[in-house]
Amino acid sequence: GFKCGIVGLPNVGKSTLFNALTETAAAQAANYPFCTIEPNVGEVAVPDPRLDKLSEIAKSAQIIPTRLTFVDIAGLVRGASQGEGLGNQFLANIRETDAIAHVVRCFEDSDITHVEGKIAPLADIDTIETELMLADLDSLEKRVDSLAKKAKGNDKDAKEQLDLVNRALVLLRDGKPARALERKAEEERAFAMLGLLTSKPVLYVCNVEESSAKDGNNFSKQVFERAKQEGAVAVVISAKIESEIATLSREERKDFLDTLGLEEAGLDRLIRAGYQLLDLITYFTVGPKEARAWTIHRGTKTPAAAGVIHTDFEKGFIRAETIAYADYVALGGEAGARDGGKLRLEGKEYVVADGDVMHFRFNN
Numbered sequence: 618g619f620k621c622g623i624v625g626l627p628n629v630g631k632s633t634l635f636n637a638l639t640e641t642a643a644a645q646a647a648n649y650p651f652c653t654i655e656p657n658v659g660e661v662a663v664p665d666p667r668l669d670k671l672s673e674i675a676k677s678a679q680i681i682p683t684r685l686t687f688v689d690i691a692g693l694v695r696g697a698s699q700g701e702g703l704g705n706q707f708l709a710n711i712r713e714t715d716a717i718a719h720v721v722r723c724f725e726d727s728d729i730t731h732v733e734g735k736i737a738p739l740a741d742i743d744t745i746e747t748e749l750m751l752a753d754l755d756s757l758e759k760r761v762d763s764l765a766k767k768a769k770g771n772d773k774d775a776k777e778q779l780d781l782v783n784r785a786l787v788l789l790r791d792g793k794p795a796r797a798l799e800r801k802a803e804e805e806r807a808f809a810m811l812g813l814l815t816s817k818p819v820l821y822v823c824n825v826e827e828s829s830a831k832d833g834n835n836f837s838k839q840v841f842e843r844a845k846q847e848g849a850v851a852v853v854i855s856a857k858i859e860s861e862i863a864t865l866s867r868e869e870r871k872d873f874l875d876t877l878g879l880e881e882a883g884l885d886r887l888i889r890a891g892y893q894l895l896d897l898i899t900y901f902t903v904g905p906k907e908a909r910a911w912t913i914h915r916g917t918k919t920p921a922a923a924g925v926i927h928t929d930f931e932k933g934f935i936r937a938e939t940i941a942y943a944d945y946v947a948l949g950g951e952a953g954a955r956d957g958g959k960l961r962l963e964g965k966e967y968v969v970a971d972g973d974v975m976h977f978r979f980n981n
């Protein structure tokens with residue numbers, strides 16, 4: 618599955634947010650048996666009203682949403698790259714994630730100490746980003762000598778890697794994150810293999826006071842501006858509100874959100890933003906037994922999409938019976954879509970679209 622690491626300075630609301638996530642997951646666990654909980658890992662269902670609609674039409678006995686994993690990565694403080702706080706463990710945890718949710722304190726509260734002494738979201742972001750860049754710099758500098766030796770021989774891969782590493786070093790020494798590196802499509806794989814912390818896409822989570830949950834505040838506006846410049850994604854959330862919502866039932870939740878003038882829970886927005894950030898889409902498998910959502914990268918072709926369910930589906934892939942979500946709903950399900958000529962037979966080259974309802978044919 619896809620993993621999103623939660624980082625941020627101490628006292629910005631990470632744990633509050635993470636606990637809300639896992640409480641929500643726990644509340645969902647009754648309905649969704651696949652949600653599991655570990656101390657610092659929360660697996661949450663990706664809310665998708667389309668799945669409810671599909672299960673209703675197919676009278677599915679069970680609904681299985683797709684999931685996104687959040688990992689609470691504590692211990693990032695100024696000096697973490699030098700081993701302050703939980704330094705190294707922190708770095709190992711963050712390396713394993715696909716994306717970073719960076720929680721930024723955008724609330725004023727004189728009772729809650731700010732580690733840097735004042736509320737300054739952009740400076741906070743820089744502090745964290747600097748630690749990550751220093752860690753990347755360190756890890757590349759450790760590798761560059763042995764790579765250079767290998768590249769002197771006739772190791773073509775090493776030459777390519779060395780070139781990439783040197784360019785990344787220039788950038789990092791200039792105080793820029795690795796994700797800003799200009800690179801060719803064919804270098805993408807080698808770049809990902811470097812496992813750099815600052816190469817991961819970032820989602821800024823502006824933690825605001827309750828009264829600003831709807832529209833944000835001046836602090837969150839600064840963060841949004843910065844996200845825009847970087848081509849990153851940002852969301853406004855009130856960790857306090859989320860922790861209250863997490864304890865409510867579905868019906869109570871709706872009422873509570875209404876009184877606050879909010880359309881949906883911030884966590885739902887956060888999960889969706891994570892989805893967007895990772896450029897993920899959903900396809901469905903639907904039948905009387907279950908209606909289920911599956912996550913793939915945008916641009917994935919049918920065999921690889923089938924492989925998410927089972928490797929045999931990918932190896933023996935023949936074709937995919939495919940119905941667009943809108944057609945499935947408009948024509949009242951599979952039989953109606955078939956009669957209406959909206960069930961397509963797609964081969965190996967088909968790029969799966971968000972919302973496709975699929976049925977894979979394969980040889981075993």
Ligand code: GDP
Nearest residue numbers: 627628629630631632633724726729825856857
């Ligand atoms: P972490 O160190 O980043 O994990 O931060 P915590 O989640 O432990 O939060 C630190 C303190 O700030 C706790 O006392 C929280 O109750 C409080 N806190 C978190 N979010 C908010 C918020 O939106 N507004 C206010 N006033 N306090 C908050």
